[in-house]
Amino acid sequence: MDDELEAVQTMTRRFVAEQITPRQEQWYEQGYTDRDVWRQAGELGILAPDISVEYGGSGGHFGHEAVIGHELCVAGDSSWRTCKQIHVIAAHYIEKYGTEAQKQKWLPGICSGELIAGMGMTEPNGGTDLQNMRTKAIRDGDNYRISGAKTFITNGSTADILILATKTDPSQKAKGVSLFIFETSTPGFAVSKRLKKIGLHGSDTAELFFDDCVVPADRLLGEVEGQGFYQMMKDLTYERALTGVNCAAVMEHALKVTTEYTKDRSIFGGKLIDLQNTRLELAEVKTLATIARVFVDFTVERMINGTMTSDLASMSKWWMSDTHSEIINRCLQLHGGHGYILEYPIARMYVDARIEAIYAGANEVLKDLIGRNL
Template identity: 75%
Template sequence: MTEELNSLRTMVRRFVADEVTPNQEKWMEAGATDRRLWLKAGELGILCPEISSEYGGSDGNFGHEAVIAQELCLSGDTSWRAGKQIHVIAAHYISRYGTEEQKQKYLPGLCSGELIAAMGMSEPNGGTDLQNTHTKAIRQGDTYIINGAKTFITNGSIADIIILVTKTDPSQKAKGVSLFIFETKTPGFVVSKRLKKIGLHGSDTCELFFGDCEVAADNLLGGVEGKGFYQMMQDLTYERSLGGVNCAAVMEHAYRVTSEYAKERNIFDKKLIDLQHPRFELAEVKTVATIARIFSDFVVSQMIDGKITSDLASMSKWWISERQCEIISRCLQLFGGHGYIMEYPIARMYADARIEPIYGGANEVLKEMIGRNI
């Protein structure tokens, strides 16, 4: 942490308290956040802090994004953090791999909140096996014709652009994958109904369909076919590192709300915290949450220093996400019957946490990837 990052933390905490927390119920009922929030975040410069100021960003680094992610998780946000993370990841793809024209065209809007982004990876027949994507982009002159479907797409119903995974050469596996900056106003694009999920009810998740969508060749990310799989393999390290940060912060939040509850709850003429078993449980929860935070902070420092590896990011994502699920379950048990009621934050955390070992690369796949490098 630096003085600048501490100032950012204070600003984000105030923004979340004023603009995010009071609207949770409304967004969960609607199934999505509203554009007003995105525009306000853009005004403060907290949508895409790592993007260069040349393109409307704040010239920050991964530490800035980590601080914002932590504050959203520590506040108990169950709506915006998932959508914002995907938005940031999409912007990062354009910043890292886009042509100069693509950066000039899209990044300022992504930084200001005038554009909302999504990532189009998972498909009805598979998600983690990205080299076997079935969505095709076939070139015809100066355009590509895109046909296919995507599912589990965060921001799917509100996005203006999608970083879309396609096959430009169906005869190839990894070498046939290309990414497009797909504009959702394109004819032939259809958003299906929002999917009803176990958790993250304020974050929209949709199925998307592409029927003979005509996309200009200029929207091929980076302007070269066959680079998409390698671009994803590099940038999934970014996503997995950020996932570890999120899970560690949620564990801290779970510990805080549970310890507060234990100090107030009466049982057998005592406070819950005065009983040995609950006290020992909280001692273990605090210890694991602290280890996870130290691990995630190390990953952040490695990202900032440019020393991050795929193995380290994958280890962080799988281990912290699994510990998160375990810790929240133990915390919920201390709430007793109240823990099963959605009015209590621990119940929402329990429902939200289950997706973490799945997205960003299923943990089983990440372990296989780590194992191959042993």
């Protein structure tokens, strides 16, 4: 942390308290976040803080995004933080791999919140197996015709644009994958439905269909075919590092609300915190949360100085997500029956936590990737 990051932290904390926390119940019930919050965040410069100023961003680095994600998580936000994470990841794809014309056209709107972005990768029969996706983009003169389906897409029903993964050469695996900047206003595109999840009820997750959608050739990201798989593999490091940051913050939030609960809960003529078992459990939880904080701070430093590796990002993502699920489970047990009631923050953390080991690369796949590099 430095003075600039502390200023971002203070501004984000105020924004979350005023615009995010009071609307959690509304978003939880309706299944998506309102559009105005994106524009408000854009005006403050916290929507895409590490995108270059020349394209409408704040010109910061990964540390700025980490601070913002941390503040959302410790405030108990389970709606907008996931949507925002995917939004900023999409922005990075365009800044890192797009042509100058593509950057100038799309990034200012993404950074201001006028455009909501999503990532269209996962397919109904594909999951983590991105090499074998079935969505096709066939060249037709100055256009491509895109047909296929995607599922589990965050911001799926609200996004204006998607970074869409397709097969431009179905005969190839990785070498046949290309990414497109896809406008959801394109004829032939349809949102099948918002998916009902066990957690993250306030974030928009949808199933999408593409029926012979005609897309101009200049929407091909970087305007070079066959680069999509390699682009995804490189940028998944960013997503996995950010997932680790968020999980560490949720651990801290779980510890905080559980400690407060045990100090308030009366049992056997005293407080729950007075029981030795409670103190032993919380001591272990605090230790694990502290280890997580040290680990994640190390990964943030590596992201900032450019020395992050795929292995380290994978290690952070799988260990953080598994450990935070363990911590939340133990904290819920200390709440007793109240921990099973969704009015209590720990209950929502419990159902929200399960997805962390699945998205951004299933933890089993990440361990295998780490193992292959031994």
